[in-house]
Amino acid sequence: MEPVAAVHADWVGEALGIELTRTSSLPLARRLYRALRSWVQSGRLASGCRLPSSRRLARELGVGRNSVLDAIDQLVAEGFLEPRPGAGTFVADLPFGRIEAPAEEASGGGAPRAALSPRGERLLRFSAASGGHHEAFPPGVPALDRFPRELWERLLRRHQRRAPDAWLDYRTQGGVTALREVLCDYLRLSRSVRCRPEQVLVVQGAQQGFELIARMLADAGDTVWMEEPGYGGAQACFDASGLALVPVPVDGEGLDPARVPSGHAAPRLIYVTPSHQYPSGVTMSLARRLALLEAAETHGAWIVEDDYDSEFRYDQRPIAALQGLSESARVIYVGTLSKVLYPGLRLGYLVLPESLVEPFRRANARLHREGQYAVQAALGEFIAAGHFSRHVRRMRDCYRRRQALLRRVLAPAVARGLELSQGQAGMHLVAWLGDRALEAELVARGAAAGVTLSPLSGFYLEAPGRPGLVLGYAGTRDDEIRRAGRWLAETWLALVEERAAATNVPG
Template sequence: MQLALPSAATLTQRLYQSLRDWIQEGKLGAGTALPSSRQLAHELGLGRNTVLGAIDRLAAEGFVETRRGAGVFVAEWRPEALTSAVSASGIAAPSLSARGRRILDFSGVLSDRYTAFAPGVPALDRFPRERWQRLLRRHRQRAPLEWHDYQHQGGVPALREALCDYLQLSRSVRCRPGQILITQGAQQGFELIARLLADAGEAVWVEEPGYGGAQSCFVAAGLDTVPLAVDEEGANVERVPRVTPPPRLIYVTPSHQYPSGVTMTLPRRMALLDAARRHGAWIIEDDYDSEFRYASAPIASLQGLVDDAPVIYVGTFSKVLYPGLRLGYLVLPEALVDAFKRANARLHREGQYVAQAAVATFIAEGHFVRHVAKMRGLYRQRQAQLRRALAPAVARGLVLSAGQAGMHLVAELDSFELETEMVSRGREAGILLSPLSRYFLQPPGRPGLVLGYAGATETEIASAGRWLSDSWCQLHIRHGR
């Protein structure tokens, strides 16, 4: 037993680990008597307290047992109960539930490599980090004692008041501060809605194609996801088959459909509201990036279109500030406010009150509006840069979405074979491309690429865009088109 090797662990920890390893490896079998603490200390040149500390820890964990008047013995234990089953091919893979496998179907490839085309990533390089850090320090120093306790207010009052004023002016949302519930991102908001307003097996109508994050939340809640077809006028409730089960929830992105980019027309909005009332359903309005419109003012919200609309408005700071902030919000009908506050406090706990207070000040002092205006101009430039880089491919027939709003473009492709080959080529080149077909609930969907441009510099966009244009042109010629 080698305890004198250099290590950051104490002698007690090293002795404990060595004895435990011997027991687990079978070198000390069950029933084996250990030497007395005095004998061990003498033979290893350790203090007796060091040995006693190691033995006490082994006894507390059940590896050894003390028998009065007899000594310390290795306990009976079954290593097979602590390890995975081993087959001839190796260690068996962990088994996921059917629901878990479906959730993973909505999950893209996780990569720590930077990519110019990552959808939904804002311009982190342009976020005013120094000003933000000053605000955080200010509110951290002034934080009242009660913020360190469990909270159930629904969020910092100052942030709810600032959001209420902003949403009323910019999005025509009908609300008062008490109707706003601050969440840890939009995803948490979707989860709360799904769990509180629908039971497992009930139907949720979801835009097709649509946002995988919301789809995964509904699947995790055990809901039956029903595709809601999207065309150039937005989601169309008239195209839902009559045999479809009535919805409990209807999920839409009316201001800027994700990922197609279309805006839902007024007739479609009215038809959607009528369908929700007819079925007794709640509409989830995900307004994820409405601030970034380039040809017109932001579109008024669906929630504020008519009195007492059966709509829950979901917003997030991930796109306008930064994703790591993990702050979102719900605008709830009065009748749901208390239930959602209580459930959120029970299921998720409230937190980040310092960050919430900093965001409230960021809004109140005008930094938020100025930052959004700067990002709107920047994203317009970055989209233009991407279009310039893809111009040779567009000249040969590549079709891009209109891009009148948002942080991404959609490139239409002629076949799923081409989509697969482009994604594979991108992976080899260190560019992670998002296939459009992945956004559909029911195969085959449509082939294409979702190209984010907001989170990359103009130089990165130009380089990646040239690569994409050249690759598409080469494959386009190879496929005889």
């Protein structure tokens, strides 16, 4: 049985009810006494927890009140419970009564792993172990401390208060209309996406969008072309949906459809991040975009365009979405609020070709359910009132500065051969490294120094990936960029020296 939660008197009656369903030859009062005493001793009932009244317990359990009173009186007499006149009966303050975490959990080791399905085991390969989340340099995290929380909370409260009853119900509208309308305006103007509000389906983040796409447009065993290197979230989603992931190399122009490895069935899906390839940072050239659209047409495949952080461009004009180039409506545009606002919001959206709108709405409502309408409405106002574009402008300035700062502190390492990506956009830089040993060494030393260095080779589906480090700077405070950046520069220089010394050793 689950622990009876610490102070919830309401649950005591239910827990005792379950206890009484067990067969026993003991008298009722004795059984109630034993159950309550063992829960107090084990900590399931914590000190200070108020018991329901004897009258209520008797009613809920369908037993005579005397049996309940007998049990409680006995526990009071023994000191397990204490009556407080006018307030009720409480669990006494006793030295035992703490629920201890299992030893392994307390020491951080975690419980032994249960046997997972082969799919579950594969999924873990795409899922980093939790913990060790340092301030520098987690990729993909925005500046959470800069989010206008007071304003946002005001909007949330207002829309929660005004929520019509219909928002409490099951719905299949694809999201709050006002939000879909402003998103549509935004996408048409700033991203050159072709859309009408009806085509927008609000989902709980890009991840849920990928999942829906995989389930609705492909079957187990179908092929999906993936960028190599690429985004682990999409890799995990498509793999867990049973698709065959085919890594297609990314070069300076993005994914190259001419370099698809041979021997695979034609793709059902093609996943790309054309505005800002994740993680390399490359922008897909027009020639490649056209080639990709043609390949999708030839194979009858759907292109999944993940436009996750295109708001953050620094030295370049915004680049129009691939979706807007396509005449044939074979592109599904995926947007997320995780980067522009914050990941815990869990809001994203799909812009669907007309032919997919109705089936996707229905399936989403069946598979994941819609909801969070008040939050959606608050977001709609956040965008319509101009707060969204103001926040984007501020974050763009903030990230531009943070990137420049990171480059400055890494300059001594760059002078000695550390190669950084161009970084005209986005929220992270890539430091390319010469070999895997160096990558592993830096990642390990980083972990010990409280610096998260994400190994680039981990973004590849097929080993060996190109070694490097993905350095997220957007969500890292300036002082932390200085500390961790200096540490990285010094560690790099020390490693370069060590290696030079090792190769110069005579003999």
